[in-house]
Amino acid sequence: MLGGSGRSSARRAIVLDAAALILGFTHIEDALAVTSSRVLEEARDREARYRALAAQESALVKVMEPEPAYMEKVKEEARGLGEIELSEADISVLALALQLSKSGWDTCILTSDYSIQNLASRMGLKVKPILHQGIREVISWEVYCGACGWVGDGRPGELCPRCGHRLKRRPRRGER
Ligand SMILES: [Zn+2]
Numbered sequence: 001m002l003g004g005s006g007r008s009s010a011r012r013a014i015v016l017d018a019a020a021l022i023l024g025f026t027h028i029e030d031a032l033a034v035t036s037s038r039v040l041e042e043a044r045d046r047e048a049r050y051r052a053l054a055a056q057e058s059a060l061v062k063v064m065e066p067e068p069a070y071m072e073k074v075k076e077e078a079r080g081l082g083e084i085e086l087s088e089a090d091i092s093v094l095a096l097a098l099q100l101s102k103s104g105w106d107t108c109i110l111t112s113d114y115s116i117q118n119l120a121s122r123m124g125l126k127v128k129p130i131l132h133q134g135i136r137e138v139i140s141w142e143v144y145c146g147a148c149g150w151v152g153d154g155r156p157g158e159l160c161p162r163c164g165h166r167l168k169r170r171p172r173r174g175e176r
Contacts, residue, residue, distance in 0.1 A: 014034065017112065036064060098123065
């Protein structure tokens with residue numbers, strides 16, 4: 001049957017808020033990384049040193065707009081819970097997650113925001129908190145090959161120039 005269920009075949013989507021985007025949670029195995037244009041705007045409005053990171057990461061993310069009906073639904077829930085601190089960007093993260101869940105995606109929100117976490121769990125959406133503190137450090141990434149140990153200029157997900165294995169990345173060490 002088209003669009004049939006079956007847990008094992010569910011497509012996975014990770015919805016990123018601005019902090020998750022800037023911190024680079026964009027390359028998650030077997031999952032589509034998604035965000036909204038409002039989140040991108042918010043990320044770009046942050047301090048200059050984060051702007052380059054946000055731009056770099058946004059290239060790896062699929063940008064989707066939640067349908068207005070889902071935005072409304074989330075705003076309604078937010079009002080009901082007294083969560084009035086949520087920005088339009090925050091609302092769009094929740095709305096996207098709701099929309100994707102309803103269309104059969106196994107969806108999880110990555111966020112550092114307590115209000116988003118709170119509302120997500122009230123709405124039955126999966127949420128994975130990330131540490132807000134992390135955003136105070138500028139993360140420097142190193143692209144490497146897990147198979148042969150090659151390290152160099154490349155993007156995660158591309159193939160290793162030495163052995164053809166898929167490249168990964170990790171925070172660069174030994175700089176402090
Ligand atoms: Zn390699």
